Amino acid sequence: MKHQTKLSQEQQQQQHAAEQQTQSPSAREFASAEEMLRYDAAHTTVPPAIAQRLQKSIGQTGAPPRSWWRNLFGL
Amino acid sequence: MEQPLEDMAPPGFAEAYRTHSRSIYYLALRFLSDPQKAEDATHDVFLKAFRKLEQFRGEASLRTWLYRIAINHCRNRQQAWHDRHVFPNTDDAILENAVAETDSPLRVLEIKELGQQIQRALDALPAEYRLLLLLVADEQLSYEQIGALTEQSPDAVRGKLHRARKAFTVLFKKNA
Numbered sequence: 001m002k003h004q005t006k007l008s009q010e011q012q013q014q015q016h017a018a019e020q021q022t023q024s025p026s027a028r029e030f031a032s033a034e035e036m037l038r039y040d041a042a043h044t045t046v047p048p049a050i051a052q053r054l055q056k057s058i059g060q061t062g063a064p065p066r067s068w069w070r071n072l073f074g075l
Numbered sequence: 076m077e078q079p080l081e082d083m084a085p086p087g088f089a090e091a092y093r094t095h096s097r098s099i100y101y102l103a104l105r106f107l108s109d110p111q112k113a114e115d116a117t118h119d120v121f122l123k124a125f126r127k128l129e130q131f132r133g134e135a136s137l138r139t140w141l142y143r144i145a146i147n148h149c150r151n152r153q154q155a156w157h158d159r160h161v162f163p164n165t166d167d168a169i170l171e172n173a174v175a176e177t178d179s180p181l182r183v184l185e186i187k188e189l190g191q192q193i194q195r196a197l198d199a200l201p202a203e204y205r206l207l208l209l210l211v212a213d214e215q216l217s218y219e220q221i222g223a224l225t226e227q228s229p230d231a232v233r234g235k236l237h238r239a240r241k242a243f244t245v246l247f248k249k250n251a
């Protein structure tokens with residue numbers, strides 16, 4: 001009887017674990033804070049509005065000396 | 076797909092923006108804890124870089140130079156905010172007692188809540204720890220470069236990072 005009860009408990013635990021996996025498909029473990037932050041950063045989208053604002057601001061500023069661009073980017 | 080910078084700025088600048096904007100935006104977002112401030116900061120950082128290009132001597136990488144501008148900008152913004160608000164002290168007891176379970180995995184049940192949980196934990200950290208964690212999360216930065224950006228030795232960076240990781244883990248689990 002005790003054996004049956006223990007067996008039943010193990011089966012219940014296995015079933016519970018299986019259910020948890022099914023119910024939380026997005027669950028994830030990270031080994032470190034850095035790993036978590038890298039994942040977060042990789043899933044962060046830069047708002048497109050920033051590039052549009054930059055375009056406008058640069059248009060008002062004017063282009064930098066062309067020689068600089070040649071030096072930095074080999075243009 | 077629209078690429079507005081391509082037509083306006085020299086090709087190198089548009090490429091630099093594409094390569095580095097995510098890292099700069101993420102640093103600003105998690106450091107300032109405000110998407111609108113992060114958007115403003117990212118715009119200001121790249122505009123400042125554009126205007127001061129002649130000051131870039133190539134002694135550091137472009138990425139490191141942009142980080143330096145971003146860190147100064149974010150610190151100034153944060154200081155201005157602190158000057159106008161009463162800010163509660165970090166719970167030192169949490170950081171002092173951050174010794175247990177720090178090597179155990181950080182489990183996140185729902186990925187969609189990850190960003191909010193990270194932000195809560197980072198917000199509770201001292202600004203120096205927050206910045207170090209955000210910089211070390213960039214795999215392209217060495218301890219030497221992080222030390223140069225934060226004006227301390229690589230050994231000091233390693234020591235503080237050890238404490239920052241432990242404190243973050245405790246705070247993350249507490250806020251989860």
